[in-house]
Amino acid sequence: MGHHCCSKQKVKRGLWSPEEDEKLVKCINTHGHSCWSAVPKLAGLQRCGKSCRLRWINYLRPDLKRGSFSAQEERIIIDVHRILGNRWAQIAKHLPGRTDNEVKNFWNSCIKKKLLAQGLDPKTHNLMPPSQQNIKNACNVNQFYQQPPSVFSMNSQFRSDNNVTPMDINQSFITLAPPHPPNTNIYPPSLDQAMSTFNYQNQNHVWTTNAQNSEPSSDFTRQSLIPISSSSMIGSSGFDFPDHENNNMWDDGGMEALVSPRQEEMKQTPVPQGLTQQEKVCEVQLEEERDGHHQDMDTSFSDCSNFDLEFMESPLMPCGLMYSNMNSMDQLAWDA
DNA sequence: AAGATCCTCAACCGCCTTAGT
């Protein structure tokens, strides 16, 4: 039984022939694809609109990149997956020329196995208990995590405003959720606010976080931003702002694991631009499901002088990027 | 050489969301 869009007519299924491809390409080049349900008739194809759409998106689109994934692409997939989970379409948006289907297949056939072989849970990216590990080669354990986190695309506005040169892929990157200004409805933060974070990071402050209790640390002065690490091993997940008026922390609602009351609170906050309410709540649910509880680690940055901050474009959640020329794992101390 | 098994990946299925009425 086919999809309702094509149940009325007799449709062909299975692999596409070169002749069908040709018809589809010709049709889209002539008429575009504003209405997929009209494409089969226009193209003279015995396919349903959805099938045409899929064929175009996954195979015929001229901007598709062919060939196997590069090491950098693999790195990006792992990093973004750690934050977003199995949201293949979102992950694919960080990989120009790659489709969600391609990323998903690559994950399932390749990356998942590599992670498992290293004793890492592909869902959480955490090291699995020894009893659950199936490590073929102990030398490879945490191979991925000894590499610096990878690169995401930058916000073009930020790039042009700040004369940012093309990124050096050898630089170390750490993903961060964007800071949300406290006591405002503005999200994502303005460039000014992003820059205030930037400035802060260049003050050679020692950063420490204790996300277990999310309490303001006495180490912090009033303009401090506190980066909160998530359950991931390298990736971090947002900022908390000290809210001095109410003597507590203002949470940016980023990637960290949250308990249900927090989830309720999230529902009351404005929906970030580019996110549906459901997506926003999903962000929280996803983390809760993934972690079950807070597994944040204490994090120390010994020296922030080399750090920079930029933003990556993401329709889901425009995440901040912090990068440096340091070898991140040498510089960051992680205390579980 | 041949059958069995594994692996990859294109395509489909079913569900959800959105837009239009």
Next chain:
DNA sequence: GACTAAGGCGGTTGAGGATCT
């Protein structure tokens, strides 16, 4: 608000090629 059509997405399937025995 209810209904419907269409688009979009993640999970899954299975054909066919590669590898193993």
